[in-house]
Amino acid sequence: MLLAWELTAKLALVNPLAFPSLELIFTALIDSIINGDILLQMLFSLGLIVIGLGIGVVLAFLMSFLSVVSPVFASFTDTCVSIFHPLPGIALLPLIILWIGTGSMAVLFIIVHSVLWPMILNMTAGFKAIPEVYKKIGQNYEFNTFQSILRIFIPASLSYLLAGLKIGWARGWRAAISAEMIFGASGGIGGIGWYIFNKRVFMDTAGVYAGLLIIIAVGIFVEDFVFGKIEKNTINKWGVA
């Protein structure tokens, strides 16, 4: 693939402005890493997504917990998930701009929206799939609802929670980059989405590809090293994957 790419670029089969050579792309990448720009933007985006994931997970936990203790709240949660889960965060942009303006808060809002619903869906599915015998054992040990959820439900449904987290991460990551491209920078830093958008504005196509390469690298790192490691040390080891 790299060979085909390089040949296409060198033979100028496509406009070099749209299809730069690998050399140009890697030069742009190295330059950007050396001057710290791309890493700074990436860290900014990752910071936002970590905060968004954290808020999403906490909210998902609270809503799933309340759904376990209250059938009325469970019905409310089900309705919310049915309504909001299929709704792309980007479709909410005009409203978000009206409500909270542009900038990091708006991006954060979209990330939380992207993470929350699949996370609730997986968390509640995981709780429902817990063997009845675990619930009985929790009762036998005189655990209250909170203790049962914390000490039995969450570890017992970890495979579902991790699946929800992976979906949430993927959706949140995409949503964050899209939103950054639209909202732009505040205070000179706008995340990797803004970096790519900015490079396109200045027709620095090699810089655009450099940004994409970093996104791919982060995606592989998170998938293989973060989630892969967690899965290896938990659900794979326990034989519940």
Added chain:
Amino acid sequence: MKPIIEIRSLNKSYEDYQVLYNLSLKIWPGELICVIGPSGCGKSTLLNLIGGFVKGDQGEILLNGLLVEKPSRKCIMVFQEFDQLFSWQTVRHNIEFPLKKAPDRLTNQEIRTRVNHYLAMVNLSDFGDYYPNQLSGGMKQRTALARALALSPQLLLMDEPFGSLDAQTKRDLQDTLLKIKEKTRATTVFVTHDIREALYLADRIVVLRAGTVAAVIKNQSRNVSETRVAEITALLSP
């Protein structure tokens, strides 16, 4: 001597189906009682009622003179399912898990000592660091037994715990249970549909039929003969 469990005129129905009818029974400290009966006669329901997992419609169950209203650590159940062990914890941690919760307030050293003691009792001393998915069915049931015993319950409830095991493993576990009973004098209610198992284990056999106690048989001899099997089989028939 006071009974550890006293069941008085217990009735239980699910919708229109009367499972238990006017059932009364006393269980004495240190006894191993086997409850046998045909499928659907209410054996497991009786165990769940004693454990407080379900409520009776009428009548009462007293555990050491106190009304059983909900599940408690005084009365621990060992289930038939192999997946009763927490998959995310090693054998050792499965046994430790309930001990770490108040009101036991045991020190870490006391917990370790107790876990080691019960691991040795069920012959699993070398398997403390194994996860349940690395164990055979028999080892899982041994762990579940150790976990239940480690809590020093007033009453041990066992719902066909060896029902899904092969004959040899079943016999090994039955022997282990008898040894444990000898050492701990744990009062046990053991539900089974296997008459031979009941004859091998029980001090008394409670025969359930049509939702009530059809007979209570003393079994001090633990003689598993075909004649005795035939006698009990006759009692099970309507």
